[in-house]
Amino acid sequence: MDDDRFLERLRVEARQLRYEADDVMLTRLTAGVRARIAAQPSVESFLARWFRPLVASLVALAFAATVGVQWYEHAQQQSTTLEAAMSADPIEISVDGNTYTLSH
Amino acid sequence: MNFAATMSWGRAFELVPHEATTSHPSDDPIERRAIEAVKNGDAGSYEYLVSKYMKRVVSIAWGIVRNAADAEDLAQEAFVRAFQTIDRFKSGEPFGPWVFRIVTNLSLDVMKHRTRFRHEEIGEDEPAARRDRADLPAMSGELARRIDDAIQSLPEMQRIVARLYLVEQFEHSEIAAMTGLSAGTVRSHLSLARGKLREKLADLYG
Numbered sequence: 486m487d488d489d490r491f492l493e494r495l496r497v498e499a500r501q502l503r504y505e506a507d508d509v510m511l512t513r514l515t516a517g518v519r520a521r522i523a524a525q526p527s528v529e530s531f532l533a534r535w536f537r538p539l540v541a542s543l544v545a546l547a548f549a550a551t552v553g554v555q556w557y558e559h560a561q562q563q564s565t566t567l568e569a570a571m572s573a574d575p576i577e578i579s580v581d582g583n584t585y586t587l588s589h
Numbered sequence: 590m591n592f593a594a595t596m597s598w599g600r601a602f603e604l605v606p607h608e609a610t611t612s613h614p615s616d617d618p619i620e621r622r623a624i625e626a627v628k629n630g631d632a633g634s635y636e637y638l639v640s641k642y643m644k645r646v647v648s649i650a651w652g653i654v655r656n657a658a659d660a661e662d663l664a665q666e667a668f669v670r671a672f673q674t675i676d677r678f679k680s681g682e683p684f685g686p687w688v689f690r691i692v693t694n695l696s697l698d699v700m701k702h703r704t705r706f707r708h709e710e711i712g713e714d715e716p717a718a719r720r721d722r723a724d725l726p727a728m729s730g731e732l733a734r735r736i737d738d739a740i741q742s743l744p745e746m747q748r749i750v751a752r753l754y755l756v757e758q759f760e761h762s763e764i765a766a767m768t769g770l771s772a773g774t775v776r777s778h779l780s781l782a783r784g785k786l787r788e789k790l791a792d793l794y795g
Contacts, residue, residue: 488783491783491787492755492779494794495736495755495790495794496755498732498733498736499740499756500756500758502733502737502752502755502756503756504647504648504651504660505644505648506643506647506648510661511640511644511647513661515636515639518635518639518665518668518672519636521665522635523632
């Protein structure tokens with residue numbers, strides 16, 4: 486018997502070595518694939534999953550910026566008020582009979 | 590025609606032939622329509638493809654990993670991955686070879702992983718070949734056992750190529766596409782395997 490004929494004969498007989506999944510296994514596997522596909526995220530949920538953290542970060546950033554601006558403006562206002570008060574009412578300090586005036 | 594409305598998962602199961610082959614989809618207009626429907630977002634139509642090819646996909650995976658539980662996991666994973674990348678699937682091409690290639694690659698990855706951790710996979714008191722055979726319900730008779738033993742004794746890639754050719758009945762070009770080897774390498778593996786198999790089965794085939 487030549488090599489090619491041997492291989493072809495072997496091929497005919499080896500076919501019975503195929504793994505034959507039974508109907509129960511096939512049903513279980515089909516159901517498993519169905520469940521996993523159903524659990525796949527839709528385009529909307531996929532986008533939402535990416536956008537939600539992004540939006541949350543932007544909101545947090547905007548909030549921090551607003552608080553920062555408010556605080557800065559408040560500090561500026563306080564500084565201006567102090568300066569104005571100092572200009573309007575100079576402070577006089579007496580040391581050893583000498584009077585010093587403290588003003589802006 | 591709304592394909593999704595005409596075919597439920599359950600009905601699709603009844604429509605499929607008992608054994609799927611690598612036939613061109615032009616032989617199966619339902620398959621062609623199912624692929625288009627899935628591409629258009631109808632996941633339900635995928636059941637036809639799963640039902641048609643699952644048996645073969647499990648057998649391919651089992652032939653490589655020789656473990657029923659792993660073969661089941663790999664078959665499921667192959668179909669899920671095929672679904673996830675269906676947009677990349679070229680319409681008009683047969684679906685079978687595509688999912689066969691996916692499951693083959695997944696199975697080869699498992700084998701690579703096993704090779705790395707071989708000492709953890711195989712118990713010392715239980716030979717691997719004996720455990721493998723416990724999963725093979727179709728195995729019957731002395732001839733089948735001898736052929737199986739002979740194929741299992743081959744080096745890994747020769748064994749995989751020989752099994753795909755002899756047991757799964759794929760052609761050289763199909764095996765090359767599935768494994769990522771060149772057609773020449775497939776022929777070379779098969780030629781080496783043939784010599785060794787002939788030697789081991791000399792008393793049966795003369």
